[in-house]
Amino acid sequence: MSFKVTDKVTWVGKIDWELRSFHGEEYSTHRGSSYNAYLIKGEKNILIDTVWQPFAEEFITNLKKEIDLNDIDYVISNHAEVDHSGALPLLVKEIPNVPIYCTSNGAKNLKAHYHEDWNFVEVKTGDTLDIGGGEKLIFIEARMLHWPDSMMTYMTGENILFSNDAFGQHYASDLMYNDLVDQAELYQEAIKYYANILTPFSPLVIKKIEEILKFNLTVDMIATSHGIIWRDNPTQIIEKYMEWAKNYQENQITIVYDTMWNATRKMAEAIAEGIKSIDKGVTVKLFNAAHADKNDIITEIFKSKGLLVGSSTVNKSIMHATGGILDMIRGIGFKNKKAAAFGSYGWSGESVDILNGRLKDGKFEVINDGIKELWNPDKDGLERCREFGIDFAKKL
Structure with a gap:
C-alpha cells in the first residue's frame, strides 16, 4: 500500500493492524499502529525513514514499485529506533553508498543497533539540504523527544513537517488524515501517547516547540511517524502539546x-x-x-x-x-x-x-x-x- 500525500510526497509505510503492544510489553496499542515512511520524488529523490524490521522485505518490495532504488539520492533517518530504522539494513544492501542524513547521536545509535558503518551525513538544527526545484529540507534536532538522536525534517515548498515520533499516535487507520478519522479515538490515542512517552520530557517539549516557532515556518501538514497525518489545522496538535506539557490536569x-x-x-x-x-x-x-x-x-x-x-x-x-x-x-x-x-x-x-x-x-x-x-x-x-x-x- 502507498498513497500520494502531495504531488511530490508519497506515503510508503506500513499499517500494523494486529499490533497490541509496543516497546516490548510496556505500551498497549489497542488500535494497532503504523510505521510511516515518506518518499519525496523530484530533481532529487529522498526517502524519509523506513519501517519496523518484521516488515522490511514487504517495505522494500513496495518501495520498488514506486521508484528504482538506485534513483534514491538521500535517506533521512529522523530517529534510530528500530520501528523506524528496521528496514535500513536491507535497503543499504540494495544501495550501499546512499547518504544517510541523521544527527550525530543518530549515527552512533544506528551503528550500535546494526553494527555497520554506513555513509552517514551528520546534521544539526538549521542545516539544510537542497533537493532541487527551489526546495530544500531543513533539519531540526529534537533531542529527548523522545530519544537523544531524534530530529524533525521540514520540507519547504510543500510546507510539511516530518515530525517523527512527536505529535504521533499508535493508531491504525486506512483513512490516514486527522480530518477523516474519529476525533474521539484520535485524541484518546494522542493524549495516551503523550502521557506515557513524552511526559518525562515536557520541559524539553516546550523549549523545542518554542524553538521551532522561531523559524517562522509555514506548516501545512505534520507528517508523523505513527498514526495519522495532520493536514486540517495541523498546528492544533502543537497547541495541545504545549497545553499537555505545562503540568496538565483536568477536573x-x-x-x-x-x-x-x-x-x-x-x-x-x-x-x-x-x-x-x-x-x-x-x-x-x-x-x-x-x-x-x-x-x-x-x-x-x-x-x-x-x-x-x-x-x-x-x-x-x-x-x-x-x-x-x-x-x-x-x-x-x-x-x-x-x-x-x-x-x-x-x-x-x-x-x-x-x-x-x-x-x-x-x-x-x-x-x-x-x-x-x-x-x-x-x-x-x-x-x-x-x-x-x-x-x-x-x-x-
Missing part, C-alpha cells in the same frame, strides 16, 4: 487500587462516594490495577489533579500490580498533582506507609498520612473512608 481524581478479598475495593468505592458527595462536577475514575490496562491508567493519572492509591498489605508490603504502576509513575515524573494512600490489612498493616513513600518518590504532594482499615471494613469503617474522600477533595 478529575483517579483512584487506583489492588485488593485481595475486596476490602480495599470497598474502601476505594466509599472514598469515591465521599468525593462526589461534595463535588458533583469532578470526574472520579476507579481502576483495579490488576485488571485495568496500565497505560490507560497512566493516561488517566496524567489527566487528574489528584490520585488516590490503595493496596492490601501482603507479606509486609504492597500488591505487585499497585507497585508496578507506582514504579511507572516514578519514571514518568508527573508534576503538580496531589495524592493520598489507603488500604486494608489483617495484622501488620505496612501498605499505606509504603504507598506514601512511593508516591513521594513519584514527586506527588502527599496531603495526609492515609487511611487503613482492619480486615473487611464495617459500616463505621466505610463511613471513615467517605470522610477521607471528602477531606481529600476539600484539599485539592
Whole structure:
C-alpha cells in the first residue's frame, strides 16, 4: 500500500493492524499502529525513514514499485529506533553508498543497533539540504523527544513537517488524515501517547516547540511517524502539546487500587462516594490495577489533579500490580498533582506507609498520612473512608 500525500510526497509505510503492544510489553496499542515512511520524488529523490524490521522485505518490495532504488539520492533517518530504522539494513544492501542524513547521536545509535558503518551525513538544527526545484529540507534536532538522536525534517515548498515520533499516535487507520478519522479515538490515542512517552520530557517539549516557532515556518501538514497525518489545522496538535506539557490536569481524581478479598475495593468505592458527595462536577475514575490496562491508567493519572492509591498489605508490603504502576509513575515524573494512600490489612498493616513513600518518590504532594482499615471494613469503617474522600477533595 502507498498513497500520494502531495504531488511530490508519497506515503510508503506500513499499517500494523494486529499490533497490541509496543516497546516490548510496556505500551498497549489497542488500535494497532503504523510505521510511516515518506518518499519525496523530484530533481532529487529522498526517502524519509523506513519501517519496523518484521516488515522490511514487504517495505522494500513496495518501495520498488514506486521508484528504482538506485534513483534514491538521500535517506533521512529522523530517529534510530528500530520501528523506524528496521528496514535500513536491507535497503543499504540494495544501495550501499546512499547518504544517510541523521544527527550525530543518530549515527552512533544506528551503528550500535546494526553494527555497520554506513555513509552517514551528520546534521544539526538549521542545516539544510537542497533537493532541487527551489526546495530544500531543513533539519531540526529534537533531542529527548523522545530519544537523544531524534530530529524533525521540514520540507519547504510543500510546507510539511516530518515530525517523527512527536505529535504521533499508535493508531491504525486506512483513512490516514486527522480530518477523516474519529476525533474521539484520535485524541484518546494522542493524549495516551503523550502521557506515557513524552511526559518525562515536557520541559524539553516546550523549549523545542518554542524553538521551532522561531523559524517562522509555514506548516501545512505534520507528517508523523505513527498514526495519522495532520493536514486540517495541523498546528492544533502543537497547541495541545504545549497545553499537555505545562503540568496538565483536568477536573478529575483517579483512584487506583489492588485488593485481595475486596476490602480495599470497598474502601476505594466509599472514598469515591465521599468525593462526589461534595463535588458533583469532578470526574472520579476507579481502576483495579490488576485488571485495568496500565497505560490507560497512566493516561488517566496524567489527566487528574489528584490520585488516590490503595493496596492490601501482603507479606509486609504492597500488591505487585499497585507497585508496578507506582514504579511507572516514578519514571514518568508527573508534576503538580496531589495524592493520598489507603488500604486494608489483617495484622501488620505496612501498605499505606509504603504507598506514601512511593508516591513521594513519584514527586506527588502527599496531603495526609492515609487511611487503613482492619480486615473487611464495617459500616463505621466505610463511613471513615467517605470522610477521607471528602477531606481529600476539600484539599485539592
